[in-house]
Amino acid sequence: MKTYDELKLAQELIRFPTVKTEDKGIMKFLSKKLTTIGFKCTIIKSKGTGPNPALNLYARFGNSKPHINFLGHTDVVANLNNWKLPPFKAVVRSGYLNGRGSQDMKGGIACWISAISNFIKNKKFNGSISIIISADEETTGYGCPAVMKYLRRKKEKIDFSVVGEPSSNKKVGDEIRIGRRGSMNGIINVYGKSGHSAFAGSYINPCTTLAKIIAKLKSSSLDNGTEFMPPSNLEFTKMNVDNVSENVVPQSASAKFNVRFNSKHTSSSLKKKLNKIIYTVAKKEKCKIKMEYRVSGEAFYTKPNKEIYMVKKIVKKVTGNSAKLNCRGGTSDSRFLGSIPRLELGLRNNSIHQVNERTSISDMKKLTKIYYNILENYF
Secondary structure (H helix, E strand, O other): OOOOOHHHHHHHHHOOOOEOOOOOOHHHHHHHHHHHOOOEEEEEEEOOOOOOOEEEEEEEEOOOOOEEEEEEEOOEOOOOOOOOOOOOOOOEEOOEEEOOOOOOOHHHHHHHHHHHHHHHHHOOOOOEEEEEEEOOOOOOOOHHHHHHHHHHHHOOOOOEEEEOOOOEOOOOOOEEEOEEOEEEEEEEEEEOEOEEOOOOOOOEOHHHHHHHHHHHHHHOOOOOOOOOOOOOEEEEEEEEOOOOOOOEEOOEEEEEEEEEEOOOOOHHHHHHHHHHHHHHHHHHOOOEEEEEEEEEEOOEEOOOOHHHHHHHHHHHHHHOOOOEEEOOOOOOHHHHOOOOOEEEOOOEOOOOOOOOOEEEHHHHHHHHHHHHHHHHHHO
């Protein structure tokens, strides 16, 4: 039975320049690697960022219970200028693997595949191991839902999932994500009455109203947080007034915001809370309001269970670190797994999305060992 080295495999994966949803042959490459060690692979199409569909992978070894899954993604962010080393050459230097995706998250995928190749070779077990690899975690987010739709149609049930996002902070395994906060974007459009600034009382200034709305939202506490999630936080990211004259009060003004919310809210309940504040101020100021919302993901978390405590124990054994359970970070494909119990555990995140992204080779070896022990203990 063939086994794979995590470093060599990570280098091979990095050399596919899979920016946005471009495949460049990577799913075919992974399918070939996994088929060689006994996986049955299926390519699933979803909407891409360009004219071509995105290609996602579902691979499974075995047919019986229990069924453990690994979730990852092959797409990487751009930000490719001013690198010291070429971002897609996968250069090894001074104990580090350099390249776009080394931490987020081709390195993590390579560690998991290395672990399962050795596990399948060395151990007899009853159960199934599957892998979901999406092509668009950083962009459209259509890939993982397309795979989940395929699994529902096939009536395949996953019992536990390990998401390979780079969750570690200062050391491998020092943090384990057991959920994620929700993310929602909003646009406040305020409509007043334009007029000459010299004639007070003849106009209704939407800028003033918008400023009061912003002040009220920022001074209003959304909640006090939960055991695993910090208080929800709203940040304004853009303000716009379409006005070329300094002595004319404009007809309208707008502002964009993003709110990261914890599991005390759903996006629906949060909209109601925000709208109540916004419309109350607008009514007092005699302005009309139009709200627009876009939800990137709902807040969720897995209540610590035996699998999570098992992984925490393994991390302690392999690294000496007592992993903190939390729900930090932005959104990830984990939000599409529905009610499947899961955790996120991967490499460090100190250089993700930055120029000169790199990962320590010793970190990769530790993560591969953690993944191997997870498989060994799970079955």
